[in-house]
Amino acid sequence: MIGLAPRIALKHLLARRRQSLVSLSGIVLGVAFFLAVSSLMQGSEQDFIRRLVDNSPHITIQDEFRNPRLQPVQQLYPEGAIEIRRVKPLTETRGIRGYPQILEGLRTLPALRASPVLVGQALVSFAGKDIAVSLNGMIPAEVNDVTTIQNYMVAGSVDALIANPDGIVLGDALVRKLSLALGENVTVTAPTGEVHTFKILGLFHTGRADYDNTQTFADLKRVQALLKRLNRANTIILKLDDPQRAHATADEIEGRFGYKSVSWQEANEDLMSTLTTRNIIMYTVVSAVLIVAAFGIYNVISTVVLEKQRDIAILKSMGFRARDIRHIFLIQGVLLGLAGSAVGLPLGAGLMLGLMQIRLKFPGSSDPVPLPIDWNWPQFAIAAGFAMCAALCAGLLPARKAASVQPVDVLRGAQ
Amino acid sequence: MNETVVEAERLTRHLAGEVTVTLVEDASLAVHRGEFVAITGASGSGKSSLLYLLGLLDRPTSGRMWLRGRETSTLKEDALAGMRLAELGFVFQFHFLLPEFSALENVMLPMQRLGLLQQPEIEARAIELLESLGLAGEANKVPRQLSGGQSQRVAIARALANDPLLILADEPTGNLDTAASANVQKILKDLAHRHDRGVVVVTHDRDFAAAADHVSVMSDGRIRDK
Numbered sequence: 315m316i317g318l319a320p321r322i323a324l325k326h327l328l329a330r331r332r333q334s335l336v337s338l339s340g341i342v343l344g345v346a347f348f349l350a351v352s353s354l355m356q357g358s359e360q361d362f363i364r365r366l367v368d369n370s371p372h373i374t375i376q377d378e379f380r381n382p383r384l385q386p387v388q389q390l391y392p393e394g395a396i397e398i399r400r401v402k403p404l405t406e407t408r409g410i411r412g413y414p415q416i417l418e419g420l421r422t423l424p425a426l427r428a429s430p431v432l433v434g435q436a437l438v439s440f441a442g443k444d445i446a447v448s449l450n451g452m453i454p455a456e457v458n459d460v461t462t463i464q465n466y467m468v469a470g471s472v473d474a475l476i477a478n479p480d481g482i483v484l485g486d487a488l489v490r491k492l493s494l495a496l497g498e499n500v501t502v503t504a505p506t507g508e509v510h511t512f513k514i515l516g517l518f519h520t521g522r523a524d525y526d527n528t529q530t531f532a533d534l535k536r537v538q539a540l541l542k543r544l545n546r547a548n549t550i551i552l553k554l555d556d557p558q559r560a561h562a563t564a565d566e567i568e569g570r571f572g573y574k575s576v577s578w579q580e581a582n583e584d585l586m587s588t589l590t591t592r593n594i595i596m597y598t599v600v601s602a603v604l605i606v607a608a609f610g611i612y613n614v615i616s617t618v619v620l621e622k623q624r625d626i627a628i629l630k631s632m633g634f635r636a637r638d639i640r641h642i643f644l645i646q647g648v649l650l651g652l653a654g655s656a657v658g659l660p661l662g663a664g665l666m667l668g669l670m671q672i673r674l675k676f677p678g679s680s681d682p683v684p685l686p687i688d689w690n691w692p693q694f695a696i697a698a699g700f701a702m703c704a705a706l707c708a709g710l711l712p713a714r715k716a717a718s719v720q721p722v723d724v725l726r727g728a729q
Numbered sequence: 730m731n732e733t734v735v736e737a738e739r740l741t742r743h744l745a746g747e748v749t750v751t752l753v754e755d756a757s758l759a760v761h762r763g764e765f766v767a768i769t770g771a772s773g774s775g776k777s778s779l780l781y782l783l784g785l786l787d788r789p790t791s792g793r794m795w796l797r798g799r800e801t802s803t804l805k806e807d808a809l810a811g812m813r814l815a816e817l818g819f820v821f822q823f824h825f826l827l828p829e830f831s832a833l834e835n836v837m838l839p840m841q842r843l844g845l846l847q848q849p850e851i852e853a854r855a856i857e858l859l860e861s862l863g864l865a866g867e868a869n870k871v872p873r874q875l876s877g878g879q880s881q882r883v884a885i886a887r888a889l890a891n892d893p894l895l896i897l898a899d900e901p902t903g904n905l906d907t908a909a910s911a912n913v914q915k916i917l918k919d920l921a922h923r924h925d926r927g928v929v930v931v932t933h934d935r936d937f938a939a940a941a942d943h944v945s946v947m948s949d950g951r952i953r954d955k
Binding site: 625636638 | 787
């Protein structure tokens with residue numbers, strides 16, 4: 315029996331070549347558009363997440379607590395009914411207490427890199443202009459472990475800070491605004507009143523205007539001195555080898571050290587849910603194309619079933635079972651789905667190549683970028699899978715109808 | 730007496746509807762190996778309906794039937810399909826060949842469905858059958874390239890593919906000229922007498938009926954034996 319049903323199915327389709335081709339072209343276009351649109355959507359989503367993940371720390375440990383800290387007596391009797399009234403937290407210099415110890419603890423965890431940061435506000439002044447900036451004090455040798463700023467350097471480098479602790483790295487927009495250039499000196503004033511002169515050792519350009527205008531990087535020790543917070547860091551930023559594990563790892567870290575640890579997923583929760591909604595909308599719309607194509611398939615198989623009543627009757631009288639007949643017409647759906655995918659996927663890939671030629675300047679970025687396309691196999695598999703499903707469903711009804719043909723009814727009518 | 734191929738006892742077939750129509754009423758008959766039976770009667774006398782009942786294409790409203798000693802009225806659809814495949818061969822007034830397949834492929838279909846033989850054996854047997862019916866040269870033609878008589882002989886070859894014990898023919902010569910008719914008649918008669926099959930032919934051709942070993946005449950769904 316293997317091979318017989320597909321052979322009959324194929325003959326039926328070939329006998330109605332033109333109609334089969336029309337319904338096939340529906341599936342081909344459906345698959346192609348499905349593939350192109352879903353690859354574009356997926357690509358843009360991945361691109362978006364990649365930027366998000368790359369350009370922000372995977373986990374940020376902040377110098378604050380989500381919940382009031384446990385008092386020693388509560389730690390001693392975790393099951394006890396204890397009430398302590400009028401607890402007032404100790405006033406202390408803001409920052410993560412014992413951050414070198416925490417860092418040591420973090421470094422025992424696998425597959426992550428951590429570095430302390432002291433972030434504070436400061437004024438950058440030159441030639442009578444004062445501009446408020448965020449001053450990031452970091453350990454210069456570790457900057458490239460936990461940030462991607464090096465990728466955006468347009469002049470100088472972050473590593474120059476290792477050699478010269480009195481250096482500073484600024485955004486190019488800020489430097490231009492101040493009429494400065496690489497190698498020149500700039501005065502930084504902290505809210506504490508401390509003033510320090512830094513030499514500009516690097517310029518970066520991320521394309522995000524607010525970032526390029528307000529972020530600055532300098533040596534941790536200098537910033538600690540400037541902000542009068544010696545031996546303090548108020549943030550620890552982490553990069554993981556696998557960004558998807560950030561959520562779990564953040565929970566683990568928070569449980570262990572108490573400080574609020576925010577994963578990139580948590581920090582961007584609203585964006586992530588928007589992406590999900592966007593995906594649902596996209597799949598609904600492109601599936602509609604395939605559903606329309608499925609009607610084409612339904613149409614051609616129904617016509618074949620109607621035309622082949624006599625053949626079905628004779629096959630049944632010959633000893634073909636109802637399910638053998640059903641298979642013949644289901645296989646026609648499968649064949650159309652397969653052929654549609656076989657032609658539609660390359661066509662979709664062609665569309666994707668075409669889309670990649672388009673370069674757009676997105677709002678918020680200053681450079682035109684090509685449309686991001688996801689070329690991974692799951693996109694192709696999903697498009698083909700959808701097409702096969704649609705084709706199979708389209709074949710289902712006519713196939714059932716064919717299987718229920720009573721040979722006697724047909725023979726009586728014919729004679 | 731030879732082995733009984735099919736035996737029917739008081740078969741009745743009603744068609745339910747606003748008015749119940751009686752197709753076959755109280756028909757009993759037996760066909761043995763080597764027997765050539767003709768069923769005749771006017772149009773609408775129920776002879777084709779009886780043939781469909783004997784061929785397991787339709788189920789009787791009441792009455793019992795045995796095919797090679799096995800009662801069929803209790804069998805499920807798939808089991809009936811299996812019996813049609815292995816035990817029965819049909820020839821209809823219209824040849825009903827699958828138009829997309831060549832004569833050879835049409836003859837091979839039942840054997841491929843049964844799956845007892847390998848592909849080369851199936852092909853060899855199909856060619857042998859076509860040759861025995863004088864169709865050696867037409868094996869690779871598609872039905873529309875064949876004459877009516879040739880098509881009907883291909884249909885007979887197809888009916889014989891799985892070497893059935895019972896051959897059922899419904900007006901096999903209804904659409905053929907005299908020469909082709911005589912040829913088909915001879916083939917069916919040979920199947921019974923030389924090859925020891927049971928053959929039941931529904932016909933209103935008196936000459937054809939006259940050649941049979943036994944003639945049952947039907948009217949109003951009842952068998953009135955001559």
